[in-house]
Amino acid sequence: MTARAADAPQAASFLAAFQASEAPMVMTDPHRADNPIVFANPAFCRLTGYAPDEVVGRNCRFLQGPDTDPAAVARVREAVALGEPLQIDILNYRKDGHPFWNSMTLTPVRDEDGTLRSYFAVLTDVTRARQAERALAREKDGLAQDIEARNRALQSALDQQTALLHEVDHRVKNNLQVISSLVLLKARRARDAACRDVLRSMADRIGALATVHRLLYSLSDVARFDLRDFADDFAAELEAGIDPDRIALTVDVAAVAVPASMAAPLALLVHELSVNAVRHAFPGERHGRVAITARVHDERLILEVRDDGVGLNPQSDNPEGFGRDLVGMLVRQLRGSLAFEDLNPGTRAHVVLPLGPGLAGAGP
């Protein structure tokens, strides 16, 4: 009894504290029918818009409304049935019908014996935080959609570019085949042997350009051209036109990735130097060797074609004259230097071509 008498002032001060608190609080009695509210502080009444006498004696479900999530309601009911604490965000409604987000802490209160005495709930209005959160989520969704739309636009632009590149590539290759066919047809019909030779050699030059274009777009990197791939292909073509017992051809070309812009003149240069050697260094039945080498040194491509044939011909009106002129023009176009050396026997053509910085690296 003395204990109770001593408890009384303490209970009164607790009650005053709850009444004064800015946190909306409510207490229910699970021992009475339908677990009604037995206490609600003024902060609770301010938040919900109800007067104290409008809430005491009622179950808390009057705070629910049309958009309250039934799953949240079920979780509250379950926690109450099991006598467990619960923290939950639930959409509630004020007396005037305005909804608010209630972040609620529900605590079962037990006495010293562990018997459930009441439920105590502290409410927090988190409507603003929820609104900010949703605005942020909407903005994020909007941004994501924006990025997706931009990605789609970029992809479709890229697809168009790729389709265009394929189309142009196809036309270039097809036209080269047409040009080559035209020249070869004319060569077949030419009665004059010299005329036929001229047309054939033009067809060979077109063939070298054709090889470049076939190789250029077969790789994924359309900006580079592998000189070794070209040399392999070119050597096979050149060998098909010579007697291997009379002229031995060796090709030692490094895997150099040169810029695509250099591909055509470089290919023609290799073609002219090699064909000159094969055609003109070994007149009659003369036997010999032709060696084509290319390597990179100091960001420069060093190309050499050497033979052990009859040596330089000083006459400028000889058949190789045009080929020689082409070589000079191509080296100038590629901003390189060219030297012919008499090896006695034979000739060495030595070409040095600048490669752009960073482009001198070997291929894969």
Added chain:
Amino acid sequence: MSGVALRVLIVEDEVFIALELECLLEEAGHVPVGVATRSAEAIALARDLAPDVALVDIHLADGPTGVAVAQALSAQAGTVVLFTTANAKRVPPDFAGAVGIIAKPYSERVIRAALAYVAGRYHGGAATGAPDGVVLAP
């Protein structure tokens, strides 16, 4: 020319390419039996002429119909199909029944080597190694 003389159908809509190809085939000892520029014409000619080999471009006068032509012709017993195309990316993974692709622009040497290979592999000629310049079907 030693070796097997193949009867070859050319399916190609570029007249100069087709004409030069005919000359080249004759020079190599083969027999060009006809030129078709459209898909229906190609299929009808192949049925009538039963060629040993058909060289088929993908872009024909009636569009990119060479793949369908290759399918129809390779289903015909005795006919081997080779694509000759500047657009190898259009060839489906199964090559539509074709045995290989000759990439345009091709050289005379590659055509000769490809036909020698087909003669050896499918028409009783002397066997040759896989020709370079030709992408063989998987």
